[in-house]
Amino acid sequence: MAKINFGGVTEEVVTREELPMEKAREILKNETIAVIGYGVQGPGQALNLKDNGFNVIVGQRKASKTWDKAKNDGWVEGKDLFEIEEALEKGTIICYLLSDAGQIALWPTVKKHLTPGKSLYFSHGFGITYKEQTGIIPPDGVDVFLAAPKGSGTSLRRLFLEGKGLNSSFAIFQDATGKAHEKVTALGIGVGSAYLFPTTFEKEVYSDLTGERGTLMGAIAGIFEAQYNVLRSKGHSPSEAFNETVEELTQSLMPLVAENGMDWMYANCSTTAQRGALDWRHKFREATQPVFEELYNSVSSGNEARITIEANSKPDYREGLEKELKELRESEIWQAGAEVRKLRPERL
Incomplete structure (x- = not known):
């Protein structure tokens, strides 16, 4: 990681120069990224990943407004748009981008599809940090990490289309495969981050809610x-x-x-x-x-x-x-x- 001096405080960050898009695609070339939820963060992250050449599918409830939104955005039913359970089964990286309340409700369904070797990705530390209240406790054998763009999904997409990016934090909660760091940083670059700075799930949610x-x-x-x-x-x-x-x-x-x-x-x-x-x-x-x-x-x-x-x-x-x-x-x-x-x- 690159060392950057912030007013006398040195941080290690990941930039697009040291992790270019070609390298990020190579890291995730064998992964199927399943974006679950198409509300606030889902559209921006899914579309940016797709436009950047990653293998992305969307999982959403059929006959819902967000299902129709996904179709209007170019996702095709049966090709890269599926019901949630089918997307969970197909995905090797599960991008859990539902609202905090939605994550709590769907967790029993998601958990049964988290077989060893898969990855669970968040863009907010809420579910994991407050696991005693949410019940979101990942099983052993899966990588668990987050990349959190510092802005809305709408801004993430708009800036991407302008050739720019949002800064994002990243964190690793569980590294079962030994490859969590390279996967989460590749995803962070893939969704359109300008640069990535390290944090923890706890610090991310504390700073975000504050x-x-x-x-x-x-x-x-x-x-x-x-x-x-x-x-x-x-x-x-x-x-x-x-x-x-x-x-x-x-x-x-x-x-x-x-x-x-x-x-x-x-x-x-x-x-x-x-x-x-x-x-x-x-x-x-x-x-x-x-x-x-x-x-x-x-x-x-x-x-x-x-x-x-x-x-x-x-x-x-x-x-x-x-x-x-x-x-x-x-x-x-x-x-x-x-x-x-x-x-x-x-x-x-």
Whole structure:
């Protein structure tokens, strides 16, 4: 693995230069990769693997929306699209890409097809890390590993089609064949990773659940709402409040951070913005760090897993979820957002 220095900390990572696609295909040339689930990660990973020349099949329930989606994406029934059990039987590498709740429900079926020599692949450490709650305990004799793209399956596919990639973590839980490392890194490159960095199943799920509830989704939505509400309460219009809270961040500043870093973005804004941002950065860090500590402890203790499993197990879960999403969707800030997005000029 290549050694990369990150601000004084050295990490070993796997890049496309040291593991080119030709080598990845050679490693997996005798494998049948069965992608089980065609929801969030399944389409992007399956299509990228297929386009990169790997032997891929998809397993999905027939007469479902996702079965129809797979067919619309070019998968052919009886050729590379099968009912789940048939795909499990045919596959030598089982890519278990159902939702966490879906993995729990289907596990007894999957487990009986995990014969010695096969591999079980995840893109999230939830099922294994919280195995006491999920019941997902792989049998001996199979390799168990994960490659976790740091983004949605939609982004993974979009970036692949643009000739780019998402960074991914990888981890090995069980190396029965002695080839788990080469298989998981080959898969990570095959699904479209820009580079791969090592982790563990436990660390992957702890960072992932913290990130989703934190800066990736929960915290950023809460901060948006707080600033928008303050501006509106002080007499600012919805357009002004939304543009200053969300639009400028997402359309102007974050692309610059993504391209060049936060320091570059700071250096290329007005001196007034620089001074205020540098001063208030510390206040926001000090105010929110205790919340992040509380969040991480809730994740690492298994409390967040318990809440998730219990919520997803309720018969009216979908109805309750839709009610919460409707409340979010119909709040003024996101109603304003819908209107502002309509006013964005078409790209020239």
